Amino acid sequence: MTYVREQSSTELAVHMRSLQKMPGWHDPLADRLWQEVEALKAEVAGLRTGYEAYERVNAELKAENEALRGVMSAVVSEIPGARISRAGNAPGHCHSIPGVWDEDNGSKAGKECAWCKVWNYAVSMGKGDRP
Template sequence: MTIDITKLEVLAKAASQGRWNQDGFEVQNDDINNYRVARCNWLADAKFIAAASPVEVLALIATGKQQAQQFKEWQASHHANYVAVAEERDQLRAEVAGLRTGYEAYERVNAELKAENEALRGVMSAVVSEIPGARISRAGNAPGHCHSIPGVWDEDNGSKAGKECAWCKVWNYAVSMGKGDRP
């Protein structure tokens, strides 16, 4: 059932205005002397007609219109919020996809670097094992070097005295790397 609000509003405005009152089986307009609005066969009908006076019907219609307008405003606001949230969601999805792609690239590069590192460890281990006297070198000194302080040139080495020995540094790095340690 569809209610024609416009028709109901026209009818309510055309009806006698004022306070309608139920008096037994009759409905009267208290603002007009001796004016009977309706005579009913049922007491409940008289009560209903008095309660549904034009003033009450117009107030109900006004409230309905106001609520409809508020709903439209809420709906527009809700839609705007939905659109903003949807845009933010889409932006976050794009960022996550970018991060995922970046992370996958990082994982690939990291795997390549690990493989390269393992290959270099193998090479360094092979180099260290091939150098004569490698097993008898003093810890911290390269084979054939006998610094008093491991890896540092002694006082009798002129301008190199007290400085780090590059060959010992490379040797120690190679030994450490060949063992799988982090130099």
């Protein structure tokens, strides 16, 4: 005979069911413990289901991310002048400071060039870098 404290959760569950089948069996403390065990089992099952859903969504997002990186790389490689643009500048742009409007551009002078910013993001995304 094994003591209750030495039983596995499965053995304990079988033991509790056998006790509950006995005529006249009633123990409020055991009933409360049994309810707690059942509630914890349900909670664990719910957590397991939630984690499996998380893993599934995470895998889907990773696949979608890789597909978007491939698309972005293809788009960047097809834009005319992409290979001859100066590092940090979008194709057709020739800022002295890459990605920043030159002082002869009036109100834009010294401000970040939005197209260069988008271009650089697309290039790094296509390479698999994290901008």
